[in-house]
Amino acid sequence: MKKQKKSESSKPTEKSKTFGKKSIKHMETEGPKEIADKIKNIGLKIVSEIESGKNPKFETKLRGRGNVLFDEDMGIIKLGDKSSTRTFLNIAHARKFMQTMLVMGKTHEYLTHNKTASIREIYYELKHTVGKTNENTFEDQRESDAAIVDLEHSIDTIREKLNVHANPKGTLYGDITLIDRQHRNDKFNCLKLGRGGWSIMSRMEPNEIEIESVNADYVLVIETSAMYERLIEEDFARKNRAILVGTGGQAARGTRRLIHRLHFECNLPVYVFTDGDPYGWYIYSVIKQGSMALAAHSQLLACPDAKYIGMTIEDIKEYKLENVTEKMKLLDLKRAKELMSYDWFQNKPWQEELKLAMDMKVRIEQQALANRSLEFVATEYLPTKIKKKIFLP
Numbered sequence: 001m002k003k004q005k006k007s008e009s010s011k012p013t014e015k016s017k018t019f020g021k022k023s024i025k026h027m028e029t030e031g032p033k034e035i036a037d038k039i040k041n042i043g044l045k046i047v048s049e050i051e052s053g054k055n056p057k058f059e060t061k062l063r064g065r066g067n068v069l070f071d072e073d074m075g076i077i078k079l080g081d082k083s084s085t086r087t088f089l090n091i092a093h094a095r096k097f098m099q100t101m102l103v104m105g106k107t108h109e110y111l112t113h114n115k116t117a118s119i120r121e122i123y124y125e126l127k128h129t130v131g132k133t134n135e136n137t138f139e140d141q142r143e144s145d146a147a148i149v150d151l152e153h154s155i156d157t158i159r160e161k162l163n164v165h166a167n168p169k170g171t172l173y174g175d176i177t178l179i180d181r182q183h184r185n186d187k188f189n190c191l192k193l194g195r196g197g198w199s200i201m202s203r204m205e206p207n208e209i210e211i212e213s214v215n216a217d218y219v220l221v222i223e224t225s226a227m228y229e230r231l232i233e234e235d236f237a238r239k240n241r242a243i244l245v246g247t248g249g250q251a252a253r254g255t256r257r258l259i260h261r262l263h264f265e266c267n268l269p270v271y272v273f274t275d276g277d278p279y280g281w282y283i284y285s286v287i288k289q290g291s292m293a294l295a296a297h298s299q300l301l302a303c304p305d306a307k308y309i310g311m312t313i314e315d316i317k318e319y320k321l322e323n324v325t326e327k328m329k330l331l332d333l334k335r336a337k338e339l340m341s342y343d344w345f346q347n348k349p350w351q352e353e354l355k356l357a358m359d360m361k362v363r364i365e366q367q368a369l370a371n372r373s374l375e376f377v378a379t380e381y382l383p384t385k386i387k388k389k390i391f392l393p
Contacts, residue, residue: 030157030161031207032111032112032114032161032163033111035111035155035157035161035162036108036111036112038155038157039104039107039108039111039151039155040108042058042104042154042155043101043104043105043108046058046101055087055088055089055090056087056088056089056097057085057086057087057088058085058086058087058097058100058101058150058154059083059084059085059086059154060083060084060086060150060151060153060154061079061081061082061083061084061153061154061296062080062082062083062084063079063149063153063293063295063296065292066082067079067080067081067082067295068080068292068295070289070342070343070344072343074299074304075288075289075302075304075305076289076290076298076299076302076304077289077290077291077292077295077298077302077344078290078295078296078298079153079295079296086100096146096147096150098137099137099138099143099144099146099147100147100150100151102126102137102147103122103126103144103147103148103150103151104151106122106125106126107122107148107151107162107163107164110162110163110164111162111163115163116163116164116165116203117163117164117165118164118165118166118167119141119144119145119148119159119164119165119166120141120167122144122148122164123138123141123144123145126138126144127144148162148164152296152297153296156296158253158297158300160202160203160204160205160253160254160257161205165202165203165254166202166252166253167202168199168200168201168202168252168254169200169247169248169249169252169254169255170199170200170245170246170247170248170251170252170254170255170258171196171197171198171199171200171225171228171244171245171246171248172190172197172198172200172243172244172245172246172258173190173191173193173196173197173198173228173232173237173243173244173246174190174191174197174214174216174237174242174243174244175189175190175191175214175215175216175237175238175241175243176189176190176191176211176213176214176215176216176243177189177190177211177212177213177214178190178198178209178210178211178212179209179210179212180208180209181207181208181209181210182203182208187212191237191238195229195232195233197232197244197246200245200252200254200255200258201254202252202253202254203254204254204257204258204261205257206261206265209258211261211262211265211266214243214262214266214268215241216237216241216242216243216268217240217241217242217268217269218241218242218243218268218269218270218271218386219242219243219245219259219262219263219268219269219270219271220236220242220243220244220245220271220273220309220382221245221247221251221259221270221271221272221273221287221306222244222245222246222247222273222274222366223247223248223249223272223273223274223275223280223283223366224246224248224249224274224275224365224366224367225246225248226366226367227273227366227367227377228244228246228248230374230377230378231244231377231378231382232244234374234375234377234378234379235378236378236382239378240382240383240386243262243268245258245259245262247283249283250283250286251283251286251287253294253301256286256287256301256302256303257300257301259287259303259306260300260301260302260303263303263305263306269305269307270287270303270305270306270307271306271307271308271309271386271391272284272287272288272306272307272308272309273309273310273311273366273382274308274310274311274366275311275363275364275365275366276310276311276312276313276315276316276357276363276364276365277326277328277332277357277363277364277365278332278335278336278338278339278354278357278363279332279335280311281308281339281350281353281354282335282339284306284308285339285342285344285345287302287303287306288302288303288304288306288308288344289302289304289344290302307391307392307393308391308392308393309382309385309386309390309391310366310381310382310385311364311365311366311368311369312353312364312392313353313356313357313360313362313364314353314356315364316362316364319369319372319381320372321364321368321369321371321372323371324364324368324371325362325363325364325368326362326363326364326365327361327362327363328357328358328361328362328363332363333358333361336354336357336358337358339354340354340355347393349392349393350392350393353392369381
């Protein structure tokens with residue numbers, strides 16, 4: 001079998017530095033007042049259209065694969081320029097138009113009163129029966145979530161800037177000192193918070209969570225909670241000057257935003273360590289290039305210089321793990337075939353890796369390294385790959 005090819009360091013390139021600085025500058029300069037004013041201006045325009053006897057309209061960007069493209073120069077997934085216009089007097093649009101107006105009003109209230117809410121809370125705040133009808137404003141949370149996304153795209157922001165957030169997911173461990181500017185300016189070092197580290201928040205903007213200092217050589221992003229805990233128990237962060245980020249599966253938005261900031265603000269290489277299967281490889285691609293669902297926000301969330309450190313199908317032979325592989329199911333094979341078709345997987349190393357997985361019909365989990373010994377991943381597997389730069393792009 002072919003081994004993973006050596007790769008260049010994943011420190012920010014000149015091109016990615018520029019794209020990172022632009023995104024951070026935008027986030028830092030556009031505060032709650034500016035976002036609230038954008039919402040207010042849309043509302044004033046709609047009121048003016050109503051008073052003029054016109055059909056009020058709301059414009060947002062089209063979402064979906066038909067309006068998603070891969071920018072090879074920037075190395076990220078982006079949303080195209082196609083837009084959608086929704087009018088109130090169109091019976092097919094009226095309900096969604098009303099829902100969007102409700103979300104606009106509520107998020108404007110949050111911003112002007114310095115309040116935040118989860119996407120579940122805003123759903124319940126706005127859910128009610130309309131007048132003397134049997135119609136509800138929202139039948140389920142998917143409808144309010146969609147209205148939030150419409151507003152995000154309409155004013156070119158992210159929901160966290162609307163003071164709306166999802167449940168947080170992800171953990172941080174290592175010699176990094178943060179300051180919580182929204183909570184008594186609490187200062188803490190994530191190496192001194194016990195073995196669990198710090199629970200990453202949904203809202204990870206610089207004006208809320210400040211990165212005061214980092215004493216590390218790189219960021220290691222880990223898919224599974226079990227492996228994250230294993231590396232902490234083996235004191236990997238301290239011994240290898242690493243910042244550990246546990247995603248617990250697909251990385252949440254707040255976690256992706258933090259990884260982005262650690263890379264661009266702190267100039268740290270980012271290595272991603274997942275299971276050796278199509279789902280783990282997709283987790284890596286979302287951290288690196290962004291996702292189709294959040295294509296409009298890739299400049300805030302993606303890390304195009306990230307490198308993949310494992311697991312790979314080649315590891316099975318290299319580390320004698322043939323007896324601890326798992327068989328790929330039909331859904332696994334289908335997913336691998338889908339990845340092969342994506343523009344951002346159209347490079348020789350990844351095409352070879354995916355083809356090899358499909359030919360052998362096997363997958364390999366991170367925990368399979370315990371077959372060598374519990375400490376093997378921390379003392380040999382990761383240090384060797386990092387030292388020799390054995391990465392996939």
